[in-house]
Amino acid sequence: MYKISLLDISDLEEAYRIEVSTNPSPWSFDNFKSSFEVGHHGLVCKEEGRILGFLIFSPIRPEAHLLNIAVKESEQSKGMGSLLVKSMFSQCKAMGVKKIFLEVRISNEKAIKFYQKYGFQKDAIREKYYSGDNPEDALLMSIEF
Numbered sequence: 001m002y003k004i005s006l007l008d009i010s011d012l013e014e015a016y017r018i019e020v021s022t023n024p025s026p027w028s029f030d031n032f033k034s035s036f037e038v039g040h041h042g043l044v045c046k047e048e049g050r051i052l053g054f055l056i057f058s059p060i061r062p063e064a065h066l067l068n069i070a071v072k073e074s075e076q077s078k079g080m081g082s083l084l085v086k087s088m089f090s091q092c093k094a095m096g097v098k099k100i101f102l103e104v105r106i107s108n109e110k111a112i113k114f115y116q117k118y119g120f121q122k123d124a125i126r127e128k129y130y131s132g133d134n135p136e137d138a139l140l141m142s143i144e145f
């Protein structure tokens, strides 16, 4: 059974491994460490103690920025991303957040469908948002409560 809990510093290695295997321009391990150190909020989804997915967001009330979400490839489309997003919604509402925004690669149809299912609207395109080895435009999306 899946269990959602707060991301702990001891979870960073496992979260990083999922990130590297699912993201064409992954966060570095240092990105994970500094995100934790600056106080971003993190959630993990575990099964029998193993991390299968994570979500990281930054609340800057009354808004929040969804910074990263990933589910281990073999475990995708089984409802784990949904559990993570719903937990973020609960936390954000309890904190008085009124709007959540995010960026997603324009070609990432699966993630865009996923966000739309949870009420995120397409707002704008940010050209050349992603650089490096896999340059691409970003779609900006948001949801208001």
Ligand SMILES: CC(C)(COP(=O)(O)OP(=O)(O)OC[C@H]1O[C@@H](n2cnc3c(N)ncnc32)[C@H](O)[C@@H]1OP(=O)(O)O)[C@@H](O)C(=O)NCCC(=O)NCCS
Residues within 6 Å of the ligand: 022, 023, 069, 070, 071, 072, 075, 076, 077, 078, 079, 080, 081, 082, 083, 103, 104, 105, 108, 109, 110, 111, 113, 114, 115, 117
């Ligand atoms: C995007 C992601 C987090 C979704 O998590 P997930 O656990 O796979 O999603 P869920 O199983 O909770 O699916 C919820 C909804 O997402 C959409 N979805 C899921 N898998 C899909 C697929 N293969 N194709 C199209 N839509 C899909 C559907 O709307 C689905 O609802 P449904 O089951 O009623 O059809 C996950 O696929 C992932 O980690 N992708 C790689 C990393 C990534 O792209 N992160 C986003 C960066 S912005």
